[in-house]
Amino acid sequence: MPELPEVEVSRMGISPHVEGQQIIAVKVHDSRLRWPVPERVQAVVGERLQRVQRRAKYLLLETDAGTLILHLGMSGALRVVPSSTPLKKHDHVELVFANGQSLRLNDPRRFGALLYVDDDAEQHVLLKNLGPEPLTEAFNxxxxxxxxxxxxxxxxxxxxxxxxxxxxxxxxxxxxxxxxxxxxxxxxxxxxxxxxxxxxxxxxxxxxxxxxxxxxxxxxxxxxxxxxxxxxxxxxxxxxxxxxxxxxxxxxxxxxxxxxxxxxxxxxxx
Known part of the structure; x- marks a missing residue:
């Protein structure tokens, strides 16, 4: 399972390619992840992806309309590719951007997740009871x-x-x-x-x-x-x-x- 450093490096890797880009489609090729991908993820279509943040092992993809909460699970991986690139096996979800690029979640074991919140993501049930980040002053x-x-x-x-x-x-x-x-x-x-x-x-x-x-x-x-x-x-x-x-x-x-x-x-x- 990817640990915090691996998730942070994934955030570092995708951020320059997706931050500031307009989302024109959310394609759910298979919704059967750890929890079914909800229809509400479509709320971000038309919005700009403002920031990619990390909380614990969750990536928070923030837009003005709400936040996508993404977890890589045990085997998940992210990559940014031209939207015309043929899907790989286990490419379950992708965000399509106006610049012709897509962010794809590949997850063979399907323990990953893509969820949506329209208010404070930190208050989501998965996040609100977590301890402090280890690299912050709160952890002392x-x-x-x-x-x-x-x-x-x-x-x-x-x-x-x-x-x-x-x-x-x-x-x-x-x-x-x-x-x-x-x-x-x-x-x-x-x-x-x-x-x-x-x-x-x-x-x-x-x-x-x-x-x-x-x-x-x-x-x-x-x-x-x-x-x-x-x-x-x-x-x-x-x-x-x-x-x-x-x-x-x-x-x-x-x-x-x-x-x-x-x-x-x-x-x-x-």
Missing amino acids: TDYLFQRSRGRQQAIKTFIMDNHVVVGVGNIYANESLFKAGIHPKRAAGKVSRQRYQRLVPLIKETLAQAIQQGGTSLRDFTQVDGQPGYFAQQLAVYGRGGKLCMRCKTRLKEIRLGQRSTVYCPQCQR
Whole structure:
């Protein structure tokens, strides 16, 4: 599933090609996504796409008439192509622009979504209870420390909870906790303020580096398939269970935590 950095790079990729463009058609080739694509998406026809914003893993395509809420699901990808380009298999929805280009959502597994709201998108049921964005000032040591008090939940699943903070997916939770030297199973409420003071900037750094690497390698989204994938970054623990720790040479352990693969160093993380 695309994580926050991949979604942010998708936003960076499509924005220059679609912002300011007039939408002349919304073509729903197959409405059977995670939720049926509603007829109300047609409300944006004739409007200019003013901005493409991101909230958690949702892309918000804003017009004066309302906002399209787009989610890539587990396998979704976006690309901008000439509108005359033949459809690919699994091209389920497209926005057609007056300049002859189309933004297409390709989603083989159909866990993506395209929805519409005519008022404040932030108050939509999918968004209104989300935690702060991790790269903003709202996500800070005091906030995370206070939210953690009394919590017996493992620190890894705690920072992956979108009600606490959005976008810290499995890869980035593994990596951030390793950098901070915190055992992933440690109870969130037992982590000291001092350790949160170290963890918070490392979460920000890990996500920012992933976005930067994706942005650096980003090709024109009119030429590629729109699938940035996970960025070619040096991962210290994720996917390396059973291998030697890059820091201390202890063998890394892999467990299941919150039904997700969790890799950690028993020596470096306490």
